[in-house]
Amino acid sequence: MLPQVFKFFLSSGSDVYECDCRVFPSDPFSPGPNVSLTEQGLVAISVGCLKVQSVLYFCRQMTNDALVTIARNRPNMIRFRLCIIEPQTPDYSTLEPLDAGFGAIVQHCKELRQLSLSGLLTDCVFEYIGVHAKKLEMLSLAFAGDSDLGLHYVLSACESLRKLEIRDCPFGDEALLANAAKLETTRSLWMSNCSVSFEACKLLAQKLPELNVEVIDERGHPDTRPESCPAEKLYIYRTVSGRRFYTPGFVWIIVEDTSSTPCSNGNFSLASA
Numbered sequence: 001m002l003p004q005v006f007k008f009f010l011s012s013g014s015d016v017y018e019c020d021c022r023v024f025p026s027d028p029f030s031p032g033p034n035v036s037l038t039e040q041g042l043v044a045i046s047v048g049c050l051k052v053q054s055v056l057y058f059c060r061q062m063t064n065d066a067l068v069t070i071a072r073n074r075p076n077m078i079r080f081r082l083c084i085i086e087p088q089t090p091d092y093s094t095l096e097p098l099d100a101g102f103g104a105i106v107q108h109c110k111e112l113r114q115l116s117l118s119g120l121l122t123d124c125v126f127e128y129i130g131v132h133a134k135k136l137e138m139l140s141l142a143f144a145g146d147s148d149l150g151l152h153y154v155l156s157a158c159e160s161l162r163k164l165e166i167r168d169c170p171f172g173d174e175a176l177l178a179n180a181a182k183l184e185t186t187r188s189l190w191m192s193n194c195s196v197s198f199e200a201c202k203l204l205a206q207k208l209p210e211l212n213v214e215v216i217d218e219r220g221h222p223d224t225r226p227e228s229c230p231a232e233k234l235y236i237y238r239t240v241s242g243r244r245f246y247t248p249g250f251v252w253i254i255v256e257d258t259s260s261t262p263c264s265n266g267n268f269s270l271a272s273a
Contacts, residue, residue, distance in 0.1 A: 037085070039066035046073035054079035061092045062119055067101025071108040080105055081116035087143040087168075090120040097121055103128035106136070114138040126150035130157030142167040148175035155179035162187045166194060172230075173200035180207045188237040196234050199227035204236065205254040212237050212244070213254045221252070 037060040045052060046069065053076055062084055071077075091098055098119040106112060106129050115136060117125065121144040129136065130153035137160050144150070151171040154161070156179055164186065172195030183189060183204070198215065205213040216233035219225075243253055 037061070039063055042066065043069055046070040051076070053077055056081040058083045058085065060085050061089065062098060062101070063091045063093050064096065064098055064101035065093070067098065068104040071104040075108045076111065077105070077109040078111050079114040080109065080112065081114065081140070082118045083116065084118040088120045097124070099125040099128065106132040110135070112136055116140040117144055122146050123150040123153070126153040130154055133158055135160050137161060138163040140165040141169060143169065145169050145171065148172055151175035152179065155182045164188070165190045167192045169194050171195060173197055176200060177203060180204055183208055183211065183236055188235070191234040193232065195230050197228050198225070198231050201231055201234055201254055202227070208236070212239060215252045215254060216250060217252070218250045
């Protein structure tokens with residue numbers, strides 16, 4: 001973002017951008033450096049846009065101090081979505097994880113409903129989320145966390161959580177199965193390139209017969225690999241119409257009972273036992 005754009009934000013942002021602010025780079029994936037995509041623009045918005053409640057911000061660098069400042073300036077935030085272009089980017093001034101910064105966001109923004117995480121993050125940030133984000137309904141994250149403990153913090157403590165999207169995180173069977181009951185109150189869970197085994201997917205279908213449990217895997221039928229092999233994608237969701245009967249060739253619907261019935265497109269529902 002150019003400095004004059006943020007000067008405009010500061011002069012008129014409280015009126016024009018009083019509710020929703022979205023800041024996109026013109027070419028976020030350009031190979032050339034773009035140092036103007038920094039934390040300074042978001043800090044400026046937090047200072048000048050007094051009524052902003054929703055932020056979607058793309059940048060190339062961020063600091064914990066900036067996130068703390070934003071949280072203190074705008075405690076009325078209800079949606080905070082930050083996308084740092086390069087995954088697992090640390091605080092560029094200290095090279096530390098951004099745990100403390102996002103911890104400040106969930107601690108100060110008591111009405112936060114939606115959160116998207118980005119940057120280098122450890123299990124500590126999920127502990128902060130579990131403790132403070134009691135009204136959080138939607139959480140999106142990628143390339144974050146150290147172990148199953150991170151997912152456990154979220155599922156066991158975020159009582160209002162309805163939608164959870166996880167990509168490329170080291171979360172696996174243990175936390176998911178231990179907190180299976182929480183999934184009964186959620187609308188959907190999406191996990192992609194994580195460490196959830198096909199065996200765990202089948203156990204979840206058995207534990208949660210009222211939910212739709214689907215394995216999405218373009219490598220072929222999951223039964224052709226050991227059950228301990230991680231599934232490419234897991235999608236658990238609730239609908240009033242029940243399970244789908246027409247799915248692409250790489251989607252397998254896991255059912256509770258031991259019978260397998262062919263779907264019209266050639267797929268098979270898989271037994272959970």
